[in-house]
Amino acid sequence: MKQLQHSMTLAVLVIALASIATISKAQTNQLLTLEEASSKALSNNKTVQLAKMDETIAASNYKQTEAIYLPQVGLSYTAFSTNNPLNAFGFKLQQKSIAQSNFNPDLLNHPGATPDFTTKLEVQQPLINMDAVYLRKGAAKQIEVYQYKTQRTSEYISFEVQKAYLQLQLAYDAVAVIEEALTTTKAVYTLSNNYFKQGLVQQSDVLNVQVQVASLENNLAKTKSNIGNASDYLSALMGQPLGTNYTVTKTLFTAITKDSITGTRADFMAMQKAIDASNLLIQSSKMSYLPKLNAFGSYQLNDSKMLGFGAGAYLVGAQVSWHFFQGNKTKNTIATQTLERNKLTAQLAQQKEQSNVELSKAKRDIADAQTEITRQKTAIEQATEALRILQNRYQQGLVNTTDVMVATTQLSQQKFGLAQAIFNQNLSKAYTQLLTSSTTK
Numbered sequence: 001m002k003q004l005q006h007s008m009t010l011a012v013l014v015i016a017l018a019s020i021a022t023i024s025k026a027q028t029n030q031l032l033t034l035e036e037a038s039s040k041a042l043s044n045n046k047t048v049q050l051a052k053m054d055e056t057i058a059a060s061n062y063k064q065t066e067a068i069y070l071p072q073v074g075l076s077y078t079a080f081s082t083n084n085p086l087n088a089f090g091f092k093l094q095q096k097s098i099a100q101s102n103f104n105p106d107l108l109n110h111p112g113a114t115p116d117f118t119t120k121l122e123v124q125q126p127l128i129n130m131d132a133v134y135l136r137k138g139a140a141k142q143i144e145v146y147q148y149k150t151q152r153t154s155e156y157i158s159f160e161v162q163k164a165y166l167q168l169q170l171a172y173d174a175v176a177v178i179e180e181a182l183t184t185t186k187a188v189y190t191l192s193n194n195y196f197k198q199g200l201v202q203q204s205d206v207l208n209v210q211v212q213v214a215s216l217e218n219n220l221a222k223t224k225s226n227i228g229n230a231s232d233y234l235s236a237l238m239g240q241p242l243g244t245n246y247t248v249t250k251t252l253f254t255a256i257t258k259d260s261i262t263g264t265r266a267d268f269m270a271m272q273k274a275i276d277a278s279n280l281l282i283q284s285s286k287m288s289y290l291p292k293l294n295a296f297g298s299y300q301l302n303d304s305k306m307l308g309f310g311a312g313a314y315l316v317g318a319q320v321s322w323h324f325f326q327g328n329k330t331k332n333t334i335a336t337q338t339l340e341r342n343k344l345t346a347q348l349a350q351q352k353e354q355s356n357v358e359l360s361k362a363k364r365d366i367a368d369a370q371t372e373i374t375r376q377k378t379a380i381e382q383a384t385e386a387l388r389i390l391q392n393r394y395q396q397g398l399v400n401t402t403d404v405m406v407a408t409t410q411l412s413q414q415k416f417g418l419a420q421a422i423f424n425q426n427l428s429k430a431y432t433q434l435l436t437s438s439t440t441k
């Protein structure tokens with residue numbers, strides 16, 4: 001029973017490696033370095049591509065604000081017909097067709113159906129609109145917001161690639177541990193079976209070893225499936241088709257990290273630019289209290305016949321408008337925008353505090369993992385020696401099969417513990433790099 005419990009413990013540790021829900025089929029093998037994985041992910045990852053699309057959309061929105069400087073031009077063609085005395089006389093004036101007979105009181109009071117066909121070219125030119133100027137500046141800040149968001153998204157995807165790569169390394173380490181344990185256990189089975197035939201051990205000893213072999217073979221199959229799962233996750237991150245098993249290089253993670261979090265981290269900068277954009281929106285709302293100056297002009301052709309362009313006239317002018325009171329709408333808009341800006345400021349401060357907490361934890365995790373690595377290496381040496389001694393004594397018939405199986409399981413657990421500690425240290429280093437990164441702009 002004790003031997004079976006140790007076997008189940010090892011199985012749980014191995015099964016815990018699974019990080020993907022689906023299991024790939026018909027997989028091929030391919031060597032993949034961490035640098036290649038990161039490069040492909042930054043080029044093909046869908047999340048990064050979506051972030052770049054948001055950046056492009058922000059740039060397009062900014063270009064729309066060019067309207068505050070450029071003229072608006074429109075062309076229209078309109079057909080009229082009326083017997084309204086005032087409009088009928090006005091049509092004739094616009095057509096420059098007034099004659100002496102048109103002043104006949106009877107015709108003035110009772111005109112017949114009078115047609116007018118108007119071709120009109122209109123131009124409106126913004127001159128001074130300070131609220132629109134600050135809106136344009138705010139739109140420019142939004143471009144910077146999404147540029148920093150794209151950079152932070154790329155950094156996070158790189159971290160996810162590193163984590164997936166380390167998980168794949170851990171899966172391969174688990175396979176090696178189980179294969180070694182399986183080899184040892186099969187050797188014990190062969191020896192115990194020979195002893196049973198000689199009447200030196202009981203059949204229960206042989207059966208216990210058989211159960212252990214079957215358990216290890218089952219765990220090995222599951223762990224190899226986990227390699228496929230981790231490989232598929234890497235393929236998804238890199239934007240590659242599923243179905244390839246990647247083999248990895250066995251190296252320690254040596255990322256260069258800073259001792260503290262910098263305020264120029266991309267996500268911090270994105271939020272700071274959002275705060276700056278909010279300040280510009282507030283300023284824009286305040287500027288809406290000021291008068292606006294705009295110019296306008298038109299050129300008009302009027303004729304009594306369709307597609308006629310007989311009489312032409314122009315109209316030009318400039319307008320100063322001043323909306324100094326709009327039922328407290330502007331005042332309340334400014335108050336709302338100020339609250340939203342203050343919320344962003346508080347969120348930025350909270351995010352920095354949380355990042356500092358996470359950085360402190362990551363540093364402690366690195367130190368703890370190093371301690372665990374040292375302890376596990378010592379434990380492996382001791383467990384290896386203990387297993388060697390028990391195997392020698394077992395061959396001499398001085399210990400039973402269960403003792404050898406327990407020692408084998410213990411050695412496997414220590415080796416897997418070392419692999420897990422190295423994984424934890426590497427992952428913490430990668431996360432520390434993510435936390436302490438700074439913008440490249």
